[in-house]
Amino acid sequence: MLALERRLKQPRWLSFAVPIAAIAFSFALMALVLVATGHSPGTTYRRIWESAFTANGALTQTIVSATPLAFTGLAAAVAFRMNLFNIGGEGQLYFGSIFAAYAGIFLGRQGWPTATVIGAMVLAGMAGGTVLALVPGVLRAVFSTNEIITSLMLNYAAGYLLNYLIFDSHSYIRDATSPSAAVFPQGQMLPDSGSWPAWNLHLTSGGLFLPLGFVLAIAAAAVLWVLYNRTRFGFEVQVIGDSTRAARYAGMRTRRKILAVMAISGAVAGLGGASQDGDFRHLVDARGLQQSYYGYTGIVVAALARYNPFAVVLVAVLIGGLDNAGYTLQGADFPSGLVGVMKGIILFSALGAEVLIRYRVRFGRPHAEPAA
Amino acid sequence: MESAVATAAPQRAAVALRGITKRFPGVLANDHVDFEAAEGEVHALLGENGAGKSTLSNILTGLYRPDEGEILLYGEPREFHSPREAIDAGIGMVHQHFRLVEPFTVAENVVLGEHGSDASFLVHPRVIERRVAEIGARYGLDIDPRAKIWQLSVGEQQRVEILKALYREAKILILDEPTAVLTPQEADALFVTLRAMALEGRTVIFISHKLHEVKAVADRVTVLRGGRSVATVPTADATPHSLAALMVGRDVEINRRVEDGRSPGERVLSVSNLSAAGDRGALAVKDVSLDVRAGEVLAVAGVAGNGQRELAEAITGMRSVTRGEVRVLGEPLHTGDPRAAIRAGIAHVPEDRLGTAVAPSLSIASNVVLKSYRTSLASRGPLLLLEKIREGAASLIHLYDVKAPGPATPARQLSGGNLQKVVLGREFAGEPKVLIAASPTRGLDVGAIESVHAYLREAAARGLAILLISEDLDEILALADRIAVMYEGQIVGEVDAGTATVEEIGLLMAGHAE
Numbered sequence: 081m082l083a084l085e086r087r088l089k090q091p092r093w094l095s096f097a098v099p100i101a102a103i104a105f106s107f108a109l110m111a112l113v114l115v116a117t118g119h120s121p122g123t124t125y126r127r128i129w130e131s132a133f134t135a136n137g138a139l140t141q142t143i144v145s146a147t148p149l150a151f152t153g154l155a156a157a158v159a160f161r162m163n164l165f166n167i168g169g170e171g172q173l174y175f176g177s178i179f180a181a182y183a184g185i186f187l188g189r190q191g192w193p194t195a196t197v198i199g200a201m202v203l204a205g206m207a208g209g210t211v212l213a214l215v216p217g218v219l220r221a222v223f224s225t226n227e228i229i230t231s232l233m234l235n236y237a238a239g240y241l242l243n244y245l246i247f248d249s250h251s252y253i254r255d256a257t258s259p260s261a262a263v264f265p266q267g268q269m270l271p272d273s274g275s276w277p278a279w280n281l282h283l284t285s286g287g288l289f290l291p292l293g294f295v296l297a298i299a300a301a302a303v304l305w306v307l308y309n310r311t312r313f314g315f316e317v318q319v320i321g322d323s324t325r326a327a328r329y330a331g332m333r334t335r336r337k338i339l340a341v342m343a344i345s346g347a348v349a350g351l352g353g354a355s356q357d358g359d360f361r362h363l364v365d366a367r368g369l370q371q372s373y374y375g376y377t378g379i380v381v382a383a384l385a386r387y388n389p390f391a392v393v394l395v396a397v398l399i400g401g402l403d404n405a406g407y408t409l410q411g412a413d414f415p416s417g418l419v420g421v422m423k424g425i426i427l428f429s430a431l432g433a434e435v436l437i438r439y440r441v442r443f444g445r446p447h448a449e450p451a452a
Numbered sequence: 453m454e455s456a457v458a459t460a461a462p463q464r465a466a467v468a469l470r471g472i473t474k475r476f477p478g479v480l481a482n483d484h485v486d487f488e489a490a491e492g493e494v495h496a497l498l499g500e501n502g503a504g505k506s507t508l509s510n511i512l513t514g515l516y517r518p519d520e521g522e523i524l525l526y527g528e529p530r531e532f533h534s535p536r537e538a539i540d541a542g543i544g545m546v547h548q549h550f551r552l553v554e555p556f557t558v559a560e561n562v563v564l565g566e567h568g569s570d571a572s573f574l575v576h577p578r579v580i581e582r583r584v585a586e587i588g589a590r591y592g593l594d595i596d597p598r599a600k601i602w603q604l605s606v607g608e609q610q611r612v613e614i615l616k617a618l619y620r621e622a623k624i625l626i627l628d629e630p631t632a633v634l635t636p637q638e639a640d641a642l643f644v645t646l647r648a649m650a651l652e653g654r655t656v657i658f659i660s661h662k663l664h665e666v667k668a669v670a671d672r673v674t675v676l677r678g679g680r681s682v683a684t685v686p687t688a689d690a691t692p693h694s695l696a697a698l699m700v701g702r703d704v705e706i707n708r709r710v711e712d713g714r715s716p717g718e719r720v721l722s723v724s725n726l727s728a729a730g731d732r733g734a735l736a737v738k739d740v741s742l743d744v745r746a747g748e749v750l751a752v753a754g755v756a757g758n759g760q761r762e763l764a765e766a767i768t769g770m771r772s773v774t775r776g777e778v779r780v781l782g783e784p785l786h787t788g789d790p791r792a793a794i795r796a797g798i799a800h801v802p803e804d805r806l807g808t809a810v811a812p813s814l815s816i817a818s819n820v821v822l823k824s825y826r827t828s829l830a831s832r833g834p835l836l837l838l839e840k841i842r843e844g845a846a847s848l849i850h851l852y853d854v855k856a857p858g859p860a861t862p863a864r865q866l867s868g869g870n871l872q873k874v875v876l877g878r879e880f881a882g883e884p885k886v887l888i889a890a891s892p893t894r895g896l897d898v899g900a901i902e903s904v905h906a907y908l909r910e911a912a913a914r915g916l917a918i919l920l921i922s923e924d925l926d927e928i929l930a931l932a933d934r935i936a937v938m939y940e941g942q943i944v945g946e947v948d949a950g951t952a953t954v955e956e957i958g959l960l961m962a963g964h965a966e
Contacts (some may be wrong), residue, residue, distance in 0.1 A: 333791075
């Protein structure tokens with residue numbers, strides 16, 4: 081017989097040890113799958129490690145994959161901390177990408193200097209995400225509508241808007257001139273002044289490039305950490321997240337906080353969309369964005385990071401590395417499905433192990449215990 | 453059913469618990485408890501909160517399994533793997549919080565979950581209703597089997613719970629603090645029912661921490677303290693004082709508020725013609741007017757659910773007001789806004805400690821500044837002064853003798869008494885002019901009740917105006933200067949605490965105004 085007992089105390093080391101043990105466990109489990117499918121676990125794991133982190137340019141590529149996940153992860157974590165389930169990071173990221181593209185293309189064509197164009201793109205991206213996030217925010221604050229449903233549904237609306245702007249209309253951000261665009265519709269390329277910088281840290285042989293977006297993600301994590309742990313605003317969010325009744329009792333303005341937190345969450349996701357335009361894709365990539373599921377993966381990232389902003393960035397890098405390794409591994413001898421299985425096992429173990437932080441497992445029949 | 457006809461034969465033990473031990477992480481809830489209740493007996497189980505009464509009854513009803521020890525029913529060792537098995541063995545339980553489905557009728561609730569020997573797929577409402585009415589008539593549990601639960605008063609709902617147990621032919625009935633929700637008159641009626649059941653040879657186990665009730669209804673009493681059974685005595689040989697001493701392990705004072713000859717000061721809280729809607733939309737507070745002066749304790753007595761909670765919430769801004777006004781020191785209060793009430797100097801000790809008074813997962817320190825985080829005590833501009841907050845919490849813990857590892861301990865880990873000290877400390881720290889205290893000692897043990905009462909008396913002596921809302925007459929008599937009685941949303945009478953009798957107040961609580 082197996083019983084779960086609530087832990088009276090949750091030792092601090094557990095919140096580190098449990099995720100690590102979960103990952104170790106998932107690698108062991110995956111080894112069985114690999115052996116069963118005729119692959120050598122040792123070789124496979126070495127290749128994963130290399131292609132995610134140590135190979136030439138691998139870490140740079142991992143950071144490219146991690147950047148959007150860091151943003152959507154932070155967006156989810158910010159809202160979830162207050163028990164506000166903003167599932168709309170996906171759509172808010174699309175909106176960020178659209179708004180940033182408008183700003184970048186318009187100001188770039190006006191001949192504004194690079195720094196201002198980039199600054200405008202950052203602000204526009206944040207505004208885009210905020211606009212979309214405020215829809216479920218206002219509905220929740222005023223009508224107590226379930227924000228999970230509304231923010232999720234708006235993801236589809238945002239996706240359709242993205243398709244409409246790039247495929248079904250002659251919008252300002254659609255490429256109408258280049259020859260390839262005549263065959264396949266695509267977004268308008270951003271002018272050079274709208275291209276975000278990346279810095280080479282010369283840490284690895286192939287160079288380690290830090291894109292501006294990743295730097296902004298780390299900065300956002302720091303700002304959010306201070307906001308949530310050191311300010312009155314963060315205190316109110318903590319109280320509201322724990323007990324709305326206690327918050328009302330203490331005279332807190334819950335509605336305003338819902339709006340503010342949704343706005344912040346949307347802004348962070350929107351910034352992720354702007355970074356997609358400025359750092360990596362240099363156009364509104366309607367299909368690419370929709371096939372990446374950054375918003376949904378961000379929710380998993382936030383959960384794995386237990387809503388801690390810095391941990392979100394770290395987990396985003398790990399998941400980004402795994403994504404990367406997946407691209408490298410899959411081939412004739414290694415079906416892409418196996419990569420998916422692997423990611424699934426890791427996520428399942430990590431999320432499933434959460435319960436061990438709060439509960440302890442007792443084996444044996446309860447009354448068969450020796451007297452204390 | 454092997455002995456469906458219980459005879460009034462010589463008293464043999466219906467229930468015997470031997471050496472029952474139950475451990476929870478960090479707590480030894482029952483420590484080798486021995487307990488025996490005879491057929492045809494009303495047996496009280498007396499103890500403070502945390503003495504292990506609930507654990508013991510949960511073991512007897514199959515909800516928990518003991519780590520050690522055995523259960524004997526009519527001499528036979530039994531082991532329950534689920535509540536179902538305990539019910540089948542003839543054990544019925546009336547919980548403090550009723551397990552009833554509100555939109556269903558009495559009869560439907562009675563047969564809910566029932567699938568006995570004659571269980572068929574179809575339900576025969578008329579048959580069930582007739583049986584329910586029969587049982588009700590036999591035990592003086594007067595109730596309409598076709599009434600819906602939500603239409604019934606709390607006392608009537610309790611009768612449904614008892615009917616449920618009787619319908620399932622419970623030979624052993626356990627009642628967990630059944631009088632907590634009743635008027636003194638309703639409680640007396642309940643005692644008559646319990647005696648009738650005992651006379652038929654059933655066993656009634658009556659869990660309580662009220663001494664006079666135990667004296668009134670039980671044949672014998674077993675006292676639990678700290679998870680152990682300390683004594684079993686015939687009630688005829690016990691006095692309230694001897695029982696209290698057994699329960700607490702020392703002598704306790706049971707007395708009224710010491711008259712200290714103070715004359716109440718200026719009028720601090722003034723409520724006039726206040727009306728407020730309840731959760732269901734109907735008016736719960738109807739045209740209530742009252743005044744509380746500095747240094748005075750005005751108690752609002754009443755059976756739960758007569759609008760007292762709503763009154764407290766309306767005054768403290770937690771509930772919007774439909775009519776009337778609240779003034780603090782003559783200044784009209786912007787109602788429906790807790791922040792305005794806090795600013796006006798209204799402190800509030802809400803009835804629901806863990807759900808309203810504190811954010812349970814947050815630290816003691818966070819909860820100490822729950823209301824003052826906007827002031828210079830806890831923040832400068834938008835930034836929190838964490839060190840100052842921690843120190844403030846540490847000094848509150850010291851000042852109020854809160855048993856806690858430290859300011860970082862989550863509030864939910866505190867016992868009820870310690871949590872209430874944190875709440876009181878916080879509310880007093882805001883230098884309030886008036887305190888609204890709703891059931892401030894509900895669920896606390898005798899020691900904690902004493903200290904909460906001491907803090908309230910001290911605060912009144914310092915000149916605080918206190919509006920005490922309580923269902924516990926002992927508490928009201930111990931603290932109040934004046935007593936207003938609330939019934940169905942209205943103040944139906946006011947009596948002087950110095951001269952009022954329990955009977956007088958009880959009649960008002962039941963709606964019998966002169």
